[in-house]
Amino acid sequence: MTDTVSFGYEDVAPEEKTRRVGGVFASVAKNYDLMNDAMSGGMHRLWKDRFVRRVKPRRGEQILDMAGGTGDIAFRLAESGASITVADINPAMLEVGMERAQKRGIDGLVWTEANAEVLTFPDRFFDAYTIAFGIRNVTDIPKALREAHRVLRRGGRFFCLEFSTVEWPGFAEVYDAYSHHLVPKLGQMLAGDADSYKYLIESIRRFPPMPRFEAMIGEAGFVNTRVEPIMGGLVAIHSGWKI
Template sequence: MTETVSFGYEDVAPAEKTARVRGVFSNVAARYDLMNDAMSAGMHRLWKDRFVRRVKPRAGEQILDMAGGTGDIAFRLAESGASITVADINPEMLAVGVDRAAKRGIDGLVWTEANAETLTFPDRFFDGYTIAFGIRNVTDIPAALREAHRVLRRGGRFYCLEFSTTLWPGFAEIYDAYSHRLVPKLGKLLANDEDSYRYLIESIRRFPDMPTFERMIGEAGFVQTAVEPMLGGLVAIHSGWKI
């Protein structure tokens, strides 16, 4: 692992990034879903629906939803009858998810605090691994991808939903101006936290582009890797299989 990693537009020591990311999500946990609606005009719900359709969860499967604290993906996956383990490094995010599940009457989910880079689950334990809008916040992304590969059974599938870089002419400039100028202000207005939302936008800019991230997934051992861009690549579904 390199001596420094990106935290937004800053380069910091790996341990510092882990601590600072934990702080960001502790700060925003209570308003995280409200801000997702505000930042995406509600489109994140459609993206997540499409993501889960690609995963195709089935009754009886064991699926790990990593960085899934608030439960948005897990609730959708659970409708299939699959057994879902929700893992997140941040206990405040998990607390929000547990509370939301209770209010919705959703039982049977397993909630666990875990670091994506050093999972404690045994080898070849899960049929599926999902991570939505979380991989870019991981300190050592290649380590997290290797762990995803390790805990999947042969024939298991990896799916990642993440922001990327849109290739639509003109739209990239409009979105860039919107995200840098307005999203931190929305964070200040709705969550009283401008700095955390500035980091979240900056982290998107520092994340690898679609071909680079697809290559990283392959380097972790996955095969038949694929990427499905949405809005020209503003958001993308990455996938791979373990054989």
């Protein structure tokens, strides 16, 4: 870990980022779907469907969905019959997810408060590890990746869905203007919270480019790493295997 880490466009002490990110997600938890709709124009639902198809969950598997508090990915994974553990560092996000599961009549999910950097699960416990739109908010990303590798069984697979760097000429400028200027205003209008939405957009800009993040996954011990850009890199599905 370096002395400072990014919190949006600021550089802060690691413990300060952890505290501030916790505040952001406590603030937006009740409006999380609105947040994702505002940031993606509603496209996040299709991206998550595609992401889960890539994971290919199977009945009887043990899958850890990290930073999955509101249940969006877990609900999709659970349709396969796999056993899903939903972990999130933020209790407010988990509360939203458990309420949503109850309303939908979805039983059997395990909900646990957990820090991606210091998991309490034993070595080689899960068949797959998923994290969607969460890795960029982790304070020590390399440490979280190493923990993901540790808790996976041999032959286990890692899948990450995250916003990335748009590479399509023209579209990058349009999206940049939309995200920086319109999304915080939508956050204020829909949730009464412009600052949290401003941070979330800035955190995307500070996240490593696709080749660098793929290299970080390899450095954590994963092999056969792959990156699948969507919409020119607006988002990307990253994957790797543990052997």
